[in-house]
Amino acid sequence: MSPTSTNGTTANGAQKPTTGNEMLEAAHQARSKAISTLPDETFDWRITLEGKVIAITGANRGIGLGIAEVCLANSATKVYSLDLLEPTEEFNALSKRFNGRLAYIQTDVTQDASIQNAVDKIVEESGAIHGMVANAGMTKHQPALEFDRAQMDKLFNLNFFGVFSCCTIAAKKFIELGIKGSIVCTASKVGDGPNRAAPSAPYGGTKAAVRNIAKTLAMEWSKYGIRVNSISPGFVKTAMTYYVETAPDWDLKMQYYGGMPRLALPQELGGAYVYLLSDTASYTSGIDIPISGVVGAW
Ligand SMILES: NC(=O)c1ccc[n+]([C@@H]2O[C@H](COP(=O)([O-])OP(=O)(O)OC[C@H]3O[C@@H](n4cnc5c(N)ncnc54)[C@H](O)[C@@H]3O)[C@@H](O)[C@H]2O)c1
Numbered sequence: 001m002s003p004t005s006t007n008g009t010t011a012n013g014a015q016k017p018t019t020g021n022e023m024l025e026a027a028h029q030a031r032s033k034a035i036s037t038l039p040d041e042t043f044d045w046r047i048t049l050e051g052k053v054i055a056i057t058g059a060n061r062g063i064g065l066g067i068a069e070v071c072l073a074n075s076a077t078k079v080y081s082l083d084l085l086e087p088t089e090e091f092n093a094l095s096k097r098f099n100g101r102l103a104y105i106q107t108d109v110t111q112d113a114s115i116q117n118a119v120d121k122i123v124e125e126s127g128a129i130h131g132m133v134a135n136a137g138m139t140k141h142q143p144a145l146e147f148d149r150a151q152m153d154k155l156f157n158l159n160f161f162g163v164f165s166c167c168t169i170a171a172k173k174f175i176e177l178g179i180k181g182s183i184v185c186t187a188s189k190v191g192d193g194p195n196r197a198a199p200s201a202p203y204g205g206t207k208a209a210v211r212n213i214a215k216t217l218a219m220e221w222s223k224y225g226i227r228v229n230s231i232s233p234g235f236v237k238t239a240m241t242y243y244v245e246t247a248p249d250w251d252l253k254m255q256y257y258g259g260m261p262r263l264a265l266p267q268e269l270g271g272a273y274v275y276l277l278s279d280t281a282s283y284t285s286g287i288d289i290p291i292s293g294v295v296g297a298w
Contacts, residue, residue: 035178035224035225036225037180037282037283038282039282047074047274047280048074048075049074049075049076049077049131049274049277050077051130052071052076052130052277052278053076053077053080053126053128053131054078054129054131054132054277055119055129056068056079056081057081057082057109057133057134057135057136057162057166058082058137059079059082059133060085060086060087060091060104061090061091061238062236063135063238063266064081064135064136064266065094065266066265066269066270067133067266067273068081068094068102069094069267069270070267070270070271070274071270071273071274072098072101072102074274076101078102079101079102080103080104080105081104081105083107083136084106084107084136086106091104109136109158109166110158110161112169115165115169119169119173123177128177129173129174129177130181131181132166132170132182133184134167134185134210135185136158137159137162137163137186138155138158138240139200140202141203141243142199144201147201147202151202155202155203155206156205159207160206167185167213171217171221171224174224180225180279180282181226182227182277182278182281183226183228184228184276185210185214185230185231186230186233187208187214187231187288188204188233189234189290190204190207191207191210191211191288192208192232196257197244197247198244210230214228215228218286219286227276228285229276229281229284229289230287230289231272231288231289231290232288232289232290232292233269233292234290234291234292234295235292235295236263236266236269237264237266238266241263244263254295258294259293259294260293261295262293264291264293268291269291276289
């Protein structure tokens with residue numbers, strides 16, 4: 001297939017090069033946008049988000065809100081929640097505690113125009129964007145034989161296409177602004193195996209896909225100084241897992257799962273996100289960090 005055979009344009013709409021000279025010129029321009037991945041000589045090696053503007057999708061509650069709290073506690077200049085729902089009471093209380101450094105932009109991550117609008121608004125308001133946490137997601141627990149196509153489309157639209165779009169839209173903005181941005185995707189421990197507490201094969205598939213693309217995007221975008229990683233939580237205490245502790249055999253299950261016999265607090269994941277979003281992680285890209293208290297030892 002020739003390089004112009006798909007639609008004859010590049011990702012930013014420019015005409016694709018056809019002749020040898022045009023290709024050389026395009027390669028030269030791509031290299032001239034490359035950014036050194038080395039830290040600045042004056043970098044002080046603290047793990048901090050000082051000066052950073054971070055977007056987190058689905059941060060009005062649950063894991064996203066927990067990540068936001070830990071980012072703010074580690075000096076993030078501003079954290080934006082890009083969420084579909086109106087802010088929760090918990091969200092408003094946290095925003096108040098951090099003097100408005102936590103803000104909300106109504107966003108539907110299944111719609112590219114909505115993500116683009118949110119990213120543009122952040123840059124307009126705060127002058128930059130340094131981090132994108134593609135976190136919004138949903139699950140559906142039922143046996144594989146009962147899933148229909150519409151249910152799977154819904155899961156993949158949010159958990160996979162939504163994440164992919166957040167990554168690419170943020171990356172284009174980082175490149176435009178010449179910022180060494182960091183992207184962290186929320187995957188899941190069930191991205192590499194079954195959830196023994198409740199069957200959810202398509203959900204596991206979306207999370208495996210997220211882990212996979214994070215590695216490839218990390219490879220493709222390192223020349224722009226952009227890092228991409230994923231984090232795979234185990235059981236975390238949120239609306240998504242309300243059912244887990246209500247199971248009559250929960251204590252027995254925990255005994256067999258091994259590890260820490262409890263669910264994680266959303267904030268207990270935050271330190272890993274802060275690290276990956278910080279400049280201290282300048283050589284950390286294309287990895288997945290599993291955080292599951294050794295529960296369900298794999
Ligand atoms: N809770 C767990 O045990 C667990 C474990 C592993 C991975 N995860 C993953 O962590 C992420 C967060 O899960 P959670 O437990 O906090 O869930 P949650 O349901 O508590 O929160 C999800 C948030 O995403 C928002 N959202 C939903 N659709 C959206 C859309 N189209 N656009 C923007 N925002 C949207 C919701 O409004 C909500 O605020 C998900 O990707 C989930 O798959 C959760």
